Amino acid sequence: xxxxxxxxxxxxxxxxxxxxxxxxxxxxxxxxxxxxxxxxxxxxxxxxxxxxxxxxxxxxxxxxxxxxxxxxxxxxxxxxxxxxxxxxxxxxxxxxxxxxxxxxxxxxxxxxxxxxxx
Numbered sequence: 001x002x003x004x005x006x007x008x009x010x011x012x013x014x015x016x017x018x019x020x021x022x023x024x025x026x027x028x029x030x031x032x033x034x035x036x037x038x039x040x041x042x043x044x045x046x047x048x049x050x051x052x053x054x055x056x057x058x059x060x061x062x063x064x065x066x067x068x069x070x071x072x073x074x075x076x077x078x079x080x081x082x083x084x085x086x087x088x089x090x091x092x093x094x095x096x097x098x099x100x101x102x103x104x105x106x107x108x109x110x111x112x113x114x115x116x117x118x
Contacts, residue, residue, distance in 0.1 A: 001071055001073075001076055001077050001080040001081075002071065002072055003069055003070070003071060004070040004071060004072060005048065005069075005070045006048070006067045006068065006069055006070065007045070007048050007049065007050045007067060007068040007069075007070065008048055008049050008050065008067060009050050009052065009062065009065060009066075009067060009068060010049060010050065010051050010052065011052050011053070011059045011062055011063050012051060012052065012053040013053075013056075013059070014053070015042065015053045015054070017053070018042055018044065018051065018053045021044075021051050022035070022044045022046060022051060025044075025046035025047065025049050025051065026046055028046075028047075029046055029047030029048070029049070030047075031046060031047045032046075033045065033046040033051075034046075034097065036096040036097075038095065038096065039054075039058060040054050040055055040058055041053065041054035041055075041058050041059070041062065042054060043096075045097065050068060064110050065102065065110050065111065065112050066109050066110060066111055067111055067112075068100075068111070068112045068113075068114055069111055069112065069113045069114070070114060070115070070116070071113050071114070071115055072115060073115055074091065074092045074098070074099040074100060074101050074113060074114065074115045075092060077101060077113040077115075078091070078092055078101050078113075081101070081103045081113070085106045086103040086104060086105050086106065087103060087104045088101055088102070088103045089102045089103060089104060089110070090102045095114065097114065097116065098114050098115045098116045099114065099115050100112055100113060100114040100115075101113050101114075
């Protein structure tokens with residue numbers, strides 16, 4: 001499995017701050033945000049940053065995921081993760097930006113692995 005990059009996850013406690021934060025990260029990275037909603041959570045992907053805002057119950061779950069790892073093929077990532085002793089919690093499933101799988105590594109850290117929509 002080749003890791004293509006990582007996305008840093010930022011949970012915003014104040015839903016009102018999403019637009020202000022998106023503007024900041026767009027200016028910082030020089031790229032436009034891809035915005036979408038998923039499970040009651042507002043999401044903005046800006047460069048290597050993933051901003052999320054929504055109900056605290058949803059954010060509490062999202063905060064447990066340390067980072068989003070980009071891979072070429074989620075099915076291959078799923079197979080490799082299983083082979084090396086990770087516990088797959090969810091997926092592979094479709095998302096607005098590709099397919100993902102969430103796994104707990106043997107050290108207890110949780111990561112999301114995602115490929116890009118073709």
